Amino acid sequence: MTTSAAPRHARAPELAVSTTGLRKTYRTRKGRRVAVEGLDLHVPRGGVHGFLGPNGSGKTTTIRMLLGLVRPDSGSMTLFGKPVPAQLPAVVDRVGAIVEQPKFFPAFTARRNLELLAAGIGAPKQRVPEVLAEVGLGERGGDRFRSYSLGMKQRLAIAGTLLKDPELLIFDEPTNGLDPAGIHEIRQTMRGLADAGRTVLVSSHILNEVQQVADTVTIIGRGRLLAEGDVDAILARGGTEAVRVRVPDPAAAAEVLARVGFAPSPGDPGTVLVRSGAPGVPLDSAQVNRALADHGIYLAELVWQRPDLEEVFLSLTAEEHLGAGAPRAAPPAPLAPTAPRRSGGRS
Numbered sequence: 001m002t003t004s005a006a007p008r009h010a011r012a013p014e015l016a017v018s019t020t021g022l023r024k025t026y027r028t029r030k031g032r033r034v035a036v037e038g039l040d041l042h043v044p045r046g047g048v049h050g051f052l053g054p055n056g057s058g059k060t061t062t063i064r065m066l067l068g069l070v071r072p073d074s075g076s077m078t079l080f081g082k083p084v085p086a087q088l089p090a091v092v093d094r095v096g097a098i099v100e101q102p103k104f105f106p107a108f109t110a111r112r113n114l115e116l117l118a119a120g121i122g123a124p125k126q127r128v129p130e131v132l133a134e135v136g137l138g139e140r141g142g143d144r145f146r147s148y149s150l151g152m153k154q155r156l157a158i159a160g161t162l163l164k165d166p167e168l169l170i171f172d173e174p175t176n177g178l179d180p181a182g183i184h185e186i187r188q189t190m191r192g193l194a195d196a197g198r199t200v201l202v203s204s205h206i207l208n209e210v211q212q213v214a215d216t217v218t219i220i221g222r223g224r225l226l227a228e229g230d231v232d233a234i235l236a237r238g239g240t241e242a243v244r245v246r247v248p249d250p251a252a253a254a255e256v257l258a259r260v261g262f263a264p265s266p267g268d269p270g271t272v273l274v275r276s277g278a279p280g281v282p283l284d285s286a287q288v289n290r291a292l293a294d295h296g297i298y299l300a301e302l303v304w305q306r307p308d309l310e311e312v313f314l315s316l317t318a319e320e321h322l323g324a325g326a327p328r329a330a331p332p333a334p335l336a337p338t339a340p341r342r343s344g345g346r347s
């Protein structure tokens with residue numbers, strides 16, 4: 001099933017990126033391998049758009065096709081409304097991308113490295129201090145590249161993509177290999193770029209990592225679209241809220257909760273997961289607490305379990321794995337679009 005959660009871009013006059021029916025197969029010794037299977041992608045202008053899917057789901061292949069590095073078998077693509085690859089030269093200066101790690105000279109300063117890069121791509125040298133500042137390296141531009149942390153190296157790579165002042169930035173798995181601090185730095189950098197009015201298209205196989213910074217996402221699996229739209233709307237449709245209660249006797253608590261209309265299920269040892277018992281009725285944690293206390297069961301802990309994009313992905317792919325004749329869940333009602341997130345990120 002494809003979930004389309006009332007994306008903002010439905011009203012946008014022009015998308016930063018779009019693909020229609022995009023397909024790519026690779027020739028292998030065992031025959032043809034389908035990498036991208038009829039993919040429709042819609043990236044609105046402005047904000048951070050997460051392009052998400054597990055390893056091998058076709059993200060890099062799609063990005064490489066958009067950048068003219070790989071030729072699709074069929075389908076169409078546009079960047080800022082211009083068909084690519086046919087009109088790529090007309091839009092290429094509006095796009096900056098990191099698909100592979102750029103090579104910097106370890107013994108040169110970050111500033112010198114960017115000056116060399118600027119000369120190579122015909123960007124003005126005056127942009128160098130500006131782009132260093134934009135990625136938060138303004139104070140460290142005089143340090144040698146080899147003294148940088150991995151997160152700083154990746155931010156320098158991002159600075160390199162900004163030299164020509166592009167409107168659209170495409171980053172393929174920019175947090176690969178980074179520690180949590182480095183991941184946080186890159187997230188903040190992407191948020192800052194989007195808040196400054198650029199469009200950031202970022203791919204990742206770690207869905208929850210991007211959930212924290214993306215305004216909109218496209219989730220793919222095995223080269224096919226699974227869900228797209230505003231993060232909050234996809235979360236609201238794709239997963240169910242639950243509370244985890246820790247009680248002395250989980251079986252007794254589950255029985256009580258089921259009797260009064262909740263939907264309990266076993267949690268970690270010593271806990272019960274409680275969901276709303278009726279579709280569309282929000283879960284009320286105070287009622288859970290009261291129901292248990294009324295039956296002499298006092299909880300030691302109550303923790304909200306909010307749905308995340310990993311959970312949404314798993315539920316979407318679980319549906320995909322159902323046989324053709326198996327019953328499918330009815331699609332949830334459409335939701336109103338949510339306002340774009342503009343600062344601070346999510347926790």
Ligand SMILES: Nc1ncnc2c1ncn2[C@@H]1O[C@H](COP(=O)(O)OP(=O)(O)OP(=O)(O)O)[C@@H](O)[C@H]1O
Pocket residue numbers: 026027028033034035036053054055056057058059060061062204205
């Ligand atoms: N040059 C190639 N030749 C043959 N098969 C390829 C080639 N490049 C990619 N593939 C296959 O195409 C599929 C999609 O790969 P792709 O790298 O686009 O996925 P991905 O989502 O970017 O994965 P990852 O997160 O691991 O980078 C995979 O099955 C992969 O093995």
